[in-house]
Amino acid sequence: MSTTRAAPASSSRRAAPERGRSGGDDRRLSWRNRLYRFDMRYMPYLMIAPFFLLFVVFGLFPLLFNAVVSLRNYRLDDPTLPYWAGVENFSRLLGDEDFWNALYNTFGIFLLSSVPQLLLALVVAALLNRKLRAQTWWRVGVLLPYVTPIVASTMVFSVFFSRDFGMANWVLGLFGLGGPDDPIDWRADKLHSWIAIATMVNWKWIGYNALLYLAAMQSIPRDVYEAAAIDGAGPWKQLWRITVPMIQPVVLFTVILSTIGGLQLFTEPMLFDPNAQAATGGPNGEWQTIAQLIYKVGWKDLNLGYAAAMSWALFLIILIVAGVNYVVTNRLSGGRK
Amino acid sequence: MTAVAPPRRRPRLVARAPQETPAGLWTYLFLALTMLFAAFPLYWMFVIATSDDQALAKLPPAVVPGDRFLTNVDEVFSLQDVYFAASLVNSVIVATVVTASVLFFCSLAGFAFAKLRFKGSSALMLFVVLTLTVPNQLGIVALYIVMGKLGWNGTLLAVIAPGLVTAFGVFYMRQFIVNTVPDELVESARMDGATTMRVYASIVLPAIRPALAVLGLLTFVATWNDFQWPLITLSGTDFPTSMVAVSDLASGNYVIYRRVLAGAFIATVPLLVMLFIGGRQIVRGIMEGAVKS
Structure with a gap:
């Protein structure tokens, strides 16, 4: 949790000398600046993205999609049945x-x-x-x-x-x-x-x-x-x-x-x-x-x-x-x- | 610590925590029995894997290995519709790819959650923790349909994809990084102009090597042993994992158990080797997980 305190301090410390140095290499600086800001702001999301993407596609989505399937007639051997089954699968379960x-x-x-x-x-x-x-x-x-x-x-x-x-x-x-x-x-x-x-x-x-x-x-x-x-x-x-x-x-x-x-x-x-x-x-x-x-x-x-x-x-x-x-x-x- | 004074005077009652009390004969005896119980089925698997058909029709049961191991193994590998050799290769591929992916993606995410500041990080971490307890085996029907739409059923992709990341991996990595990587180190590297990925590669990765070993071993073992989902998506193909192949050895009207157990033994050996080499890490991983959860 101490990062919460440390990070803003460092960014202001870092920004100060860059602003003071403004001169001929302005363009290079702003490019580095942009890279830095991208790194600070978006890199964390890029780093957690693979986990969430893969988890949502192959873990969470099947779990939720399961609910849809359970309300359907989904027979591998008979695709001609009506699409929706309503609660039929569940009422059958009880008996x-x-x-x-x-x-x-x-x-x-x-x-x-x-x-x-x-x-x-x-x-x-x-x-x-x-x-x-x-x-x-x-x-x-x-x-x-x-x-x-x-x-x-x-x-x-x-x-x-x-x-x-x-x-x-x-x-x-x-x-x-x-x-x-x-x-x-x-x-x-x-x-x-x-x-x-x-x-x-x-x-x-x-x-x-x-x-x-x-x-x-x-x-x-x-x-x-x-x-x-x-x-x-x-x-x-x-x-x-x-x-x-x-x-x-x-x-x-x-x-x-x-x-x-x-x-x-x-x-x-x-x-x-x-x-x-x-x-x-x-x-x-x-x-x-x-x-x-x-x-x-x-x-x-x-x-x-x-x-x-x-x-x-x-x-x-x-x-x-x-x-x-x-x-x-x-x-x-x-x-x- | 106020209770220290009285016991000193009465040595018979000197209090020791159990872990400081040397184990007596009975403790060793019971532990030896536990070991016997744990190891005997494995040993006996080897006994039958090395025997002929008669060994299973003996009373008292056979307990000494025979000399037919290579014959039995040879039979297992040459069975037409079991694809045993291919199944071992497949299992190595699946377990290796899954383990590498879990280590990389989970340590990346764990690092982000442990040391980086970003909007929504605590909410997203809560989501990870909540999903720890969701048994995703329950989505298996829909997973099969999803894989069907992707055209992956019956291929190794179907087995690999769902294992590529685990919530436990992120959780475990985050805990370890919080505890072992000092904030100051990350900060000073940043001030020297290191990018986030650079910090990950040159500071975080070296520091979390022990945790990578633990998570890697646990993931490899779990992936190698997985049965239900590989059975569903791979059975009937000529591309099984070793667990599916072993179960195929035992199907049919007349099961030859020396073959089944020879196959089972071969599929178990890699894990026994891992336990022998990395046992210390596996023990540590399980025990650390317990205290933190």
Whole structure:
């Protein structure tokens, strides 16, 4: 903000000697003057222009144009339909069983992934927040899942969660669950497929969120802990009573982030399906998410108008859920009531 | 600091912030478990990528790499309708162009917002911050139509164009420049007659090198891994990105998983190398982003 004070001072200082020097090289001076004024006045706009141009054309415009498309009959396979559809796409949405099923699945997977994800991230962050040997390598290590393409990891987990010879069933068998005689079919019903997909999401994001929490934890002033130690609070109690309330803004941030990301889940449910191209999320839509349904409606059924309407519905849902989650987390983590 | 006196007398209660407490055995044990959980799927991807078909039909499951890696890789590259080799080249092109563009345009705009005075700058910056939270995946249907009008669907242009700038990039660059480039330095360069672009090139760019590394790594990783939009605009063409090609390996009635995972492994290796080399920067980028937001 100090530029506000500095800039006018410099321009007047700069202009003074130029005015005094007026003589034979008047024309050259005024040319330089003009260049200078152009540089001062318009260069900033030229510098931000590429960002705004590209962002408006490929980011903002599609988002707004989506609203127009959602009010139209936009079928790639049938261009003869009347141009406008009115609110038809939206009223169809309300009675569409596929949509409500996908919404149900999306919420189910979202709950199973976001809650354990953020709680485990807190624990991992608390572990990383000790004085560690080879500190950097532990932090880099928890980012392995973050850099791994979801496409690649989903393929691995798809094999882990196969019914016969799957690693997941084998491990559960060691604990006397399921076992080779009575294997769990992870793709047969909602709950099991949700758990499998949620496991992939958790694997991917725990380390990333842990680093966000760790950053916030390290900026907590140490005298807070001094006071806690006098009160005799152990490490576990310190984590929940002091650390979590102190890093509350970051907790809220991660809740919002995982809401926005979790409700748009696409790659994991797509590729968990051996018949991925159909985008049905299981033979009876056991784990079809909304993002997947939008893809199916738009590019398999070729009904872009309806897919656009669904996108707007999803946008609205994300807004509402993010708002609710914000309020709930704010209360739970000890914020203002 | 008033609480310092009493604990001194009772050493058992000496208060230390967690980050000053040396980690005990249990901490290391739990962290090692976390690492195992994080690394095992990657390791196992390699195990299957190096094995024959029998490896997937074993109990207990195979955990030792086989010796068929080159055979499997060779099969992946020679599959007719997957275009795996081309897909790797395409991914390199897309991720490199997008990263270079994000670094250049976002640092330019970040510099303008951080150090230059112009009408409407704070309103425009507010706009950038607001768009940070808009999930632009939701405009994907209209984006497809826009790309269709431009005739770009099915080409790399369709994948590159939407990634050329990010609001996060501008935001991150602005924060970094505000904090690291002193106003006096910019002012004195200006008094010596340096133009704005000259200030950008000779003062700002050298100062923000660490931030460029961070933003570059994060952008490259995100672009390389992107799946939904490339799938929509590129699938069915002979011009996929590597993520689309890997998903193609897994489509069809009979999926050969040693091939799928060999392809997935190859497409993951560049990112593992980046994490190995630039891990410190990536960690820093994520942690700095957290504190500032």
